[in-house]
Amino acid sequence: MASAPKASLPVFYKELIPLNSNDHGDWNARTVDKAPWVAGQHAVPLTVEEFPSAQRNFPIVFSAGDRSVPLALMGLNEGVNVFFDEDGAPRDDTPPYIPAYIRRYPFLLAKLDQNSDNLSLCFDPSSDLVGKFDEGHPLFTGDKEPSEHVKGLLQFCEKFEEAGNRTQLFMKELEDHDLLMDGEIAINRADNPEQPFIYRGFRMVNQDKLRELRGDQLRKWNENGLLPLIFAHLFSLDLMRNIFARQVEIGKGPQGMTAGANAAPAETAKKKK
Template sequence: MATQPPANSLPIFYGGLEPLSSNQHGNYRSRPAQKAPFLANTHAVPITIDEFVACQRFFPIAFSSGDTPVPLALMGLNEGVNVFVEDDGALRGEIYVPAYIRRYPFMLARLRPDADELSLCFDPTSDLVGPYEEGHALFDDGKPSEATNAILKFCEEFEMSAQRTAAFVEELKGMDLLMEGEVSIQPAGVEQPFIYRGFQMVNEEKLRDLRGDELRKMNQSGILPLVMAHLFSMTLMREIFGRQVQQGKGPAIPVETNGAAAF
């Protein structure tokens, strides 16, 4: 879940990673985020399986392409489009905010590829952490403050959830249930449908063809409810499409359609 980025890459949102240290950051404070400008141009955010139920109410849940798929909350259908965030980073209405967003600008990361332990780091390019007068102190007499301990606990819980998520994805791969996804949205009054690809999803046909004992095992292990949450959430694709059109961030379609779309 983007906690061990390649040497020449960083997780999304992060402009850098610096270990939090009482020696170097003893006077630093963490300011609460009123807006999330870093999110405005992000259309897909990693999520964990512990968030599937909450996320499926608002976002389609898809899986990234490639050999190591990651569950994603789709906040837009096109690169650079987020229908839930204003250009200045203010949220549009009440929505569930994924934990990946809430932990920013902090995260646990390995300082070296061969390191066993994860260290609490932050993004030094963020204006949410720094030697400010306001905000929550990160250290108290050289020791981690209550705020820092709470941040560390949140990041640790996120890591454990990320590990469970990776195991869940491996189960899906082992059962050969993931396939390359394709969604066709046909707005009224438009000749050609809009086709969206570049993600993976559960193959419903293969799911229906599973033996009863396999389905029972998936249900007992908690995998089946997660799969169903993912499949139910995909019906929100057309709603996201409609929001893009209404906000002027989607394809141009006749005004009389009001952004309505059907699969």
Template sequence: MASQAPQHALPVLYEGLEPISKEKHGDLKIDNIDGPAIMSKVHAVPVTVEEFPMLQRHYPVVFSAGDNPVPLALMGLHEGVNAFVNDKGRLDDDFLYIPAYIRRYPFMLARLTKDAEDLSLCVDPTSGAIGDKGHPLFENDEPSEATKRVMQFCEQFEMGAQRTAMFMKELKELDLLMEGEVSIQPEGLEQPFVYRGFQMVDEKKFSELSGDKLRKMNQNGMLPVILAHLLSLAQIREIFQRQMKLGKGPKELTEMMEKANKAKADA
């Protein structure tokens, strides 16, 4: 635990970051928060490979564009739209699996400098999670049990992130990624909505892998992860429907539905 905030671009959700220290936070406490309000504007969050089986039941899991892709859980199909939370950042469905990235907030482990070897526990000071209510951060000048639990969860997340990086490295070496595209044809419109800007596993290349490669992927745990990813893509249409119900769908379709509803009301 150190005293200098990390100087680099902030990750998704975080609006600030400062290391937790006895000197600055010795008398403060950890309070539970429902979720950052900014969550309502976040349409995708990073996820780890261990989460794919749980995620695929609720969210599409895709890979970001570019040469260094990372797996993402899509919570919306448009920038600034989250189909699962309200304007205060609270989940509308109590039975959804919540990605570990969100559950980790407002804490995270970070290197305070580029050359630092160790990771320090940091918090987003804008979150409202640190104050005079809740569980103490420190007891008898040592991190409290509550702080240790937070630290343990953040460490588990970091280990998951390392395993995810290894998975992505092997996926690229196998040349299994392709540019993704999903077309959704709503009733009443001539042209479909086409979503791009992500990557996905190429099912054709995947089906043509040799038995030896598939056996190895099964042994190292890659196979069920890839299958969960492919199954999750069906959730894209579910999110589209969620957005439409919330009035956050494509402008053209939203306008068409508003006109139809007005015509019914006037009839």
């Protein structure tokens, strides 16, 4: 249901090349009202700074497996996104909060030399968002200096990296205190209440272990802002039922797909116990 991004290239990115004035001095960056790279993407990485905003629209879970990362669920099944259609246009008149990971594409900061800590601004050339277009924002000035648009992109990507580092520290705290457990949620359909659908394949905070933490640890987390992040995650889990209902509404509910490990009728799950 919620697997970690592939190690080779991050989610969305097919290629990466460094932005430079010699090769891209006369290139522009397009502004679009659709995000086709999001279509069919059911889970998007999230930073801890985004929890307060994201938890209003999405269930916030953690990827399964080692080195879990926070994810905003836009659907409960692979290939299903209830907020964006097949062209990447918002399905609603009022779009949801757009995670920074989506807004960053096709740019990101990456190491060109693994022996150095320096990061360079790179982009995905397959995106069709950067190129020799007549329209768009220039990437460089006539003197081959970074344009104001590129400076803004660089600043955004730098802040994203900083937020990513803080997110790693947050995840380390959860792991060090053994607070993450395998998640499971059962959702009943009104037309078949006796056979709920079971969703697995993600991790969540174990509330029993959270209640067992020492008072001084909870006070520390409350002071440094970590405790509110945990509660934002826990409160957001109720939205899974909203996502399920939206899948049914757009014709991608259980009746429209093959039940598998990620969406199996309860009676099937019982046989596995």
